[in-house]
Amino acid sequence: xxxxxxxxxxxxxxxxxxxxxxxxxxxxxxxxxxxxxxxxxxxxxxxxxxxxxxxxxxxxxxxxxxxxxxxxxxxxxxxxxxxxxxxxxxxxxxxxxxxxxxxxxxxxxxxxxxxxxxxxxxxxxxxxxxxxxxxxxxxxxxxxxxxxxxxxxxxxxxxxxxxxxxxxxxxxxxxxxxxxxxxxxxxxxxxxxxxxxxxxxxxxxxxxxxxxxxxxxxxxxxxxxxxxxxxxxxxxxxxxxxxxxxxxxxxxxxxxxxxxxxxxxxxxxxxxxxxxxxxxxxxxxxxxxxxxxxxxxxxxxxxxxxxxxxxxxxxxxxxxxxxxxxxxxxxxxxxxxxxxxxxxxxxxxxxxxxxxxxxxxxxxxxxxxxxxxxxxxxxxxxxxxxxxxxxxxxxxxxxxxxxxxxxxxxxxx
Amino acid sequence: xxxxxxxxxxxxxxxxxxxxxxxxxxxxxxxxxxxxxxxxxxxxxxxxxxxxxxxxxxxxxxxxxxxxxxxxxxxxxxxxxxxxxxxxxxxxxxxxxxxxxxxxxxxxxxxxxxxxxxxxxxxxxxxxxxxxxxxxxxxxxxxxxxxxxxxxxxxxxxxxxxxxxxxxxxxxxxxxxxxxxxxxxxxxxxxxxxxxxxxxxxxxxxxxxxxxxxxxxxxxxxxxxxxxxxxxxxxxxxxxxxxxxxxxxxxxxxxxxxxxxxxxxxxxxxxxxxxxxxxxxxxxxxxxxxxxxxxxxxxxxxxxxxxxxxxxxxxxxxxxxxxxxxxxxxxxxxxxxxxxxxxxxxxxxxxxxxxxxxxxxxxxxxxxxxxxxxxxxxxxxxxxxxxxxxxxxxxxxxxxxxxxxxxxxxxxx
Numbered sequence: 034x035x036x037x038x039x040x041x042x043x044x045x046x047x048x049x050x051x052x053x054x055x056x057x058x059x060x061x062x063x064x065x066x067x068x069x070x071x072x073x074x075x076x077x078x079x080x081x082x083x084x085x086x087x088x089x090x091x092x093x094x095x096x097x098x099x100x101x102x103x104x105x106x107x108x109x110x111x112x113x114x115x116x117x118x119x120x121x122x123x124x125x126x127x128x129x130x131x132x133x134x135x136x137x138x139x140x141x142x143x144x145x146x147x148x149x150x151x152x153x154x155x156x157x158x159x160x161x162x163x164x165x166x167x168x169x170x171x172x173x174x175x176x177x178x179x180x181x182x183x184x185x186x187x188x189x190x191x192x193x194x195x196x197x198x199x200x201x202x203x204x205x206x207x208x209x210x211x212x213x214x215x216x217x218x219x220x221x222x223x224x225x226x227x228x229x230x231x232x233x234x235x236x237x238x239x240x241x242x243x244x245x246x247x248x249x250x251x252x253x254x255x256x257x258x259x260x261x262x263x264x265x266x267x268x269x270x271x272x273x274x275x276x277x278x279x280x281x282x283x284x285x286x287x288x289x290x291x292x293x294x295x296x297x298x299x300x301x302x303x304x305x306x307x308x309x310x311x312x313x314x315x316x317x318x319x320x321x322x323x324x325x326x327x328x329x330x331x332x333x334x335x336x337x338x339x340x341x342x343x344x345x346x347x348x349x350x351x352x353x354x355x356x357x358x359x360x361x362x363x364x365x366x367x368x369x370x371x372x373x374x375x376x377x378x379x380x381x382x383x384x385x386x387x388x389x390x391x392x393x394x395x396x397x398x399x400x401x402x403x404x405x406x407x408x409x410x411x412x413x414x415x416x417x418x419x420x421x422x423x424x425x426x427x428x429x430x431x432x433x434x435x436x437x438x439x440x441x442x443x444x445x446x
Numbered sequence: 447x448x449x450x451x452x453x454x455x456x457x458x459x460x461x462x463x464x465x466x467x468x469x470x471x472x473x474x475x476x477x478x479x480x481x482x483x484x485x486x487x488x489x490x491x492x493x494x495x496x497x498x499x500x501x502x503x504x505x506x507x508x509x510x511x512x513x514x515x516x517x518x519x520x521x522x523x524x525x526x527x528x529x530x531x532x533x534x535x536x537x538x539x540x541x542x543x544x545x546x547x548x549x550x551x552x553x554x555x556x557x558x559x560x561x562x563x564x565x566x567x568x569x570x571x572x573x574x575x576x577x578x579x580x581x582x583x584x585x586x587x588x589x590x591x592x593x594x595x596x597x598x599x600x601x602x603x604x605x606x607x608x609x610x611x612x613x614x615x616x617x618x619x620x621x622x623x624x625x626x627x628x629x630x631x632x633x634x635x636x637x638x639x640x641x642x643x644x645x646x647x648x649x650x651x652x653x654x655x656x657x658x659x660x661x662x663x664x665x666x667x668x669x670x671x672x673x674x675x676x677x678x679x680x681x682x683x684x685x686x687x688x689x690x691x692x693x694x695x696x697x698x699x700x701x702x703x704x705x706x707x708x709x710x711x712x713x714x715x716x717x718x719x720x721x722x723x724x725x726x727x728x729x730x731x732x733x734x735x736x737x738x739x740x741x742x743x744x745x746x747x748x749x750x751x752x753x754x755x756x757x758x759x760x761x762x763x764x765x766x767x768x769x770x771x772x773x774x775x776x777x778x779x780x781x782x783x784x785x786x787x788x789x790x791x792x793x794x795x796x797x798x799x800x801x802x803x804x805x806x807x808x809x810x811x812x813x814x815x816x817x818x819x820x821x822x823x824x825x826x827x828x829x830x831x832x833x834x835x836x837x838x839x840x841x842x843x844x845x846x847x848x849x850x851x852x853x854x855x856x857x858x859x
Contacts, residue, residue, distance in 0.1 A: 043656065046472055046484075047473070047482075048472030049656075049667065050469070051464055051465070051466055051468075056465075058461070060460070063461060069459045071494070071498070073486055075483070076483060081483055081484070103636075103637075104637050105637060138811075139834045140832050144637055185660075309750075315729075315733050315736025315745075316733035316748060316750065319728055319750045320729035320733045322728070324838055326802075326803070326804050328752070329753065332728075334750045335729060336747065336748075337750070339746065342746065346790075347790070428737070
């Protein structure tokens with residue numbers, strides 16, 4: 034069984050966007066044990082798309098299309114495949130209802146061209162779109178399977194995971210169980226992590242160990258195959274134990290969790306509330322925590338004290354601290370953490386002050402960051418880190434360090 | 447003249463990396479006026495690469511290959527093309543010298559397989575690699591041109607710009623100038639925008655008009671060709687004027703600007719400061735503005751008032767408002783905007799309160815958002831929008847609506 038991924042969209046050929054869909058799907062298919070031999074990108078052009086389908090049919094068993102399912106005239110993936118396969122398009126009532134609902138909800142009138150999104154190829158299994166309007170579909174004809182997915186990654190990815198992947202597995206009667214587990218690390222670089230477990234990586238066969246660095250974190254994806262799901266999980270447990278015995282202190286969670294999720298989970302478990310005083314991070318810490326649904330019971334609020342004026346007037350940082358130590362200092366971080374905790378009556382106060390750049394500040398180099406944590410037992414911890422990167426990179430990593438240190442401190446309470 | 451971009455590398459088919467090279471080259475070729483009709487990705491496999499070459503030869507005049515020029519056994523792009531074109535590989539002495547130099551410089555012995563990197567297809571123009579070892583090349587046979595570029599973007603990109611692009615222009619005797627301009631819109635959907643200008647899109651030839659929706663915004667890329675750069679710009683001006691006469695009220699800026707950039711620019715021009723009170727957006731507004739370097743002179747700070755307790759204690763929202771109207775109300779948005787403006791002594795105060803979900807709140811449906819703007823002239827404007835989407839989607843769009851309304855209000859000051 035082998036697959037070809039065909040992305041449809043002139044914006045890809047103009048270089049306006051990158052084909053991240055092909056990467057996502059390739060990874061997913063690799064985990065299912067399906068070989069991908071080609072990716073193709075073709076524009077919103079019926080003749081060229083038709084020719085791409087003809088070529089792909091000869092060299093792949095499963096053709097996965099992304100993009101071109103929308104309401105406009107440019108969107109013609111469905112129409113072209115339907116004509117190529119000589120199967121008509123039929124209205125999917127469920128999809129139509131969900132599109133109509135969407136328009137009711139946003140209080141706009143549905144323009145007529147939106148009905149077109151609910152058309153599906155006759156005889157196909159419809160893949161619901163929970164994050165947008167156009168449904169996906171899977172149809173099999175003459176021993177070849179065609180899966181159509183929407184272009185926007187935030188619609189395509191959840192659709193593939195929830196509906197596309199199971200549909201393929203059912204069709205292939207995949208029996209061998211494949212189990213995956215992602216271990217997440219923060220505070221260690223990719224090359225250091227790889228060095229620390231290089232013998233494990235080198236000898237990997239089952240489970241496999243795939244390191245990946247992104248967003249200032251490193252993850253290890255462990256994948257095991259076995260006749261039973263339990264057997265595969267046991268294999269994962271064994272290699273995980275081995276890995277964590279070496280680099281466990283940088284490990285913070287599994288799979289899709291985030292540092293924010295873990296902090297919220299831990300604060301909720303211990304019934305602790307938190308508030309923040311943010312200078313260089315400008316609200317990013319607060320925004321990251323409140324992105325998690327359920328944050329409202331533990332996040333009381335925050336003060337973005339971007340100027341020294343606000344640090345003094347709202348957060349009572351002393352004149353002396355600002356004039357003697359400056360705003361980028363251990364002392365300022367300490368006062369901010371203590372005062373935001375008391376001002377917002379929370380159990381924990383955290384503060385961020387530093388230099389995001391592009392210019393140095395108060396003689397401190399770009400990347401200097403002080404993080405203060407005022408704890409329920411009235412202890413205050415100050416962390417000082419020096420971070421490299423862009424302005425936004427420094428802000429993002431500062432927040433991650435704050436979350437990382439919070440986890441350590443709360444664990445020890 | 448049309449081109450096909452062929453990326454060679456199994457790591458792409460396994461989803462380990464994204465094909466950013468195709469995006470980069472597509473943009474570059476679009477600017478040269480060369481149409482790209484297909485991207486292909488193929489693995490490190492001689493048979494399948496050969497077949498991809500045969501297909502591309504039939505549908506493109508210029509074939510650009512990236513990847514597979516390195517020293518290992520997996521690297522076989524050059525070898526496959528040379529066999530496909532029946533042209534032998536010859537040692538390029540200059541390239542060999544530069545590889546030997548490289549090894550001397552890093553004080554390591556050059557392994558024998560590295561010599562292979564200096565082999566080029568006979569008769570080709572060699573494109574020097576200033577950031578790595580493997581040279582690129584351009585060779586023309588039977589009216590088709592083949593350009594081979596290295597895979598790593600930090601080698602490929604400068605090589606293409608410095609040597610690849612001029613080589614193509616020389617070959618094509620390109621004289622015509624191409625100018626592009628992106629118009630950015632917020633507050634109008636893609637399908638509505640397309641409907642409003644459908645006759646312009648349908649009749650487009652020069653300039654072309656390409657719509658694209660992303661991040662809750664819509665952009666139109668206008669591209670014009672003309673003998674002179676000024677002539678091309680004039681063509682762009684004309685179609686822009688036509689477009690803006692219809693949908694100008696949703697237009698906010700050009701090219702890579704953002705709503706944040708425009709707000710900061712306008713506030714700076716008018717010497718106005720701003721502060722924010724954020725409930726459902728949890729700091730995202732403040733974080734978005736302070737992401738822009740230079741925000742510190744106009745952003746005073748903000749209060750994240752995630753709980754009603756903070757709305758009352760820090761922002762003095764009245765007990766009565768919260769008990770009678772609730773926190774998700776016009777009145778609460780009004781008090782938050784007025785009070786944050788005075789509490790943080792800024793010229794403008796903006797507030798966000800609403801329901802990000804997943805559950806409804808105070809009987810208000812998910813997606814209900816109130817935005818308050820307290821202006822320097824003591825007027826207060828309240829906007830109410832109902833947004834669809836995920837929790838984070840609602841928060842992001844709420845912030846964009848806030849920025850959009852701010853622009854309108856400041857413009858009218």
